[in-house]
Amino acid sequence: MVGIAMKDLISIKDMGRRQIEGIFSLTDKLKRKTPRSLNGKIIAMIFEKPSTRTRISFEIATYDLGGHAIYLPKKDIQLGRGETLGDTAKVMSEYVDGIVARLFTHKEMLDLAKYAEVPVINGLDDLLHPCQALSDLYTIKKRFKNLKGVKIAFLGDGGSNVCHSLMYACSGLGVKMVIACPREYSPRPKILRDTRRYCRLVREPREAVEGADIVYTDAWISMGEERERKERIRKLKNYQVSSSLLKHVKKRRYFVMHCLPAHRGEEITPEVLEGRKSIIWEQAHNRLHVQKAILHLLLGKK
Numbered sequence: 001m002v003g004i005a006m007k008d009l010i011s012i013k014d015m016g017r018r019q020i021e022g023i024f025s026l027t028d029k030l031k032r033k034t035p036r037s038l039n040g041k042i043i044a045m046i047f048e049k050p051s052t053r054t055r056i057s058f059e060i061a062t063y064d065l066g067g068h069a070i071y072l073p074k075k076d077i078q079l080g081r082g083e084t085l086g087d088t089a090k091v092m093s094e095y096v097d098g099i100v101a102r103l104f105t106h107k108e109m110l111d112l113a114k115y116a117e118v119p120v121i122n123g124l125d126d127l128l129h130p131c132q133a134l135s136d137l138y139t140i141k142k143r144f145k146n147l148k149g150v151k152i153a154f155l156g157d158g159g160s161n162v163c164h165s166l167m168y169a170c171s172g173l174g175v176k177m178v179i180a181c182p183r184e185y186s187p188r189p190k191i192l193r194d195t196r197r198y199c200r201l202v203r204e205p206r207e208a209v210e211g212a213d214i215v216y217t218d219a220w221i222s223m224g225e226e227r228e229r230k231e232r233i234r235k236l237k238n239y240q241v242s243s244s245l246l247k248h249v250k251k252r253r254y255f256v257m258h259c260l261p262a263h264r265g266e267e268i269t270p271e272v273l274e275g276r277k278s279i280i281w282e283q284a285h286n287r288l289h290v291q292k293a294i295l296h297l298l299l300g301k302k
């Protein structure tokens with residue numbers, strides 16, 4: 001199986017094509033039969049922000065693999081009262097076998113991985129959402145069988161954690177991605193540079209969707225950005241994924257994706273979200289399977 005020589009899963013940037021593809025084939029294998037490879041293992045889930053999909057799918061994946069997950073909202077542990085992340089990481093490493101974390105900043109995520117002696121899995125930070133992007137590329141692969149020649153159009157907040165991780169995933173797998181966003185909400189320059197062979201930036205939504213196999217969007221207002229709400233809606237309104245925009249895809253077979261939670265009438269219209277091109281529910285479902293593969297690789301008894 002894949003030689004995943006990594007302690008943590010913090011960013012897809014750290015992964016090679018073989019590792020990503022290895023996660024996909026392992027996902028297929030575990031779907032057929034789930035081993036009890038986490039038997040007796042305990043996973044701490046430190047969450048600084050809310051979550052439906054990530055939390056539930058990691059808890060269920062851990063359970064299905066024979067382990068036990070402890071959900072720890074930041075406010076309920078001493079981290080919420082100022083205990084340092086470093087101390088928290090060191091103490092947790094004495095008790096648990098792995099940590100899934102959802103934190104505000106990427107710097108905190110790196111600190112957690114640095115101080116923890118057990119594997120740390122990034123369940124989202126302000127910069128990246130690697131588990132989402134791995135699962136999304138898996139979903140796309142299932143639909144198209146082969147990722148070769150697939151083009152993804154991402155519309156809206158190009159600076160979102162989901163967009164950044166999709167860029168790294170596309171770059172790792174050789175998938176073309178076009179990001180259409182306003183200048184203020186462009187991806188981080190470093191990530192654009194790292195992924196420039198496969199990812200391209202445009203300002204015009206129609207240009208991005210033309211010939212796309214996947215039209216993807218994320219929330220315009222990510223967790224922690226609520227104060228910018230009015231300004232973001234004003235600047236992003238032309239990037240809404242709507243039926244009229246989708247006319248410009250000019251392809252018969254294409255799909256619409258969204259990491260969820262969705263904001264109907266903002267980044268996506270209700271008829272597109274619920275429409276026949278949407279594979280959004282299947283996309284959410286696959287989080288469970290791909291996360292099982294991630295847990296098995298990083299923490300499973302070999």
Ligand code: CP
Nearest residue numbers: 051052053054259260
């Ligand atoms: N897509 C995603 O990560 O959803 P949650 O915020 O519900 O975990």
Ligand code: NVA
Nearest residue numbers: 160161218222223260
């Ligand atoms: N960009 C969104 C993703 C939610 C899964 C956020 O960070 O809120």
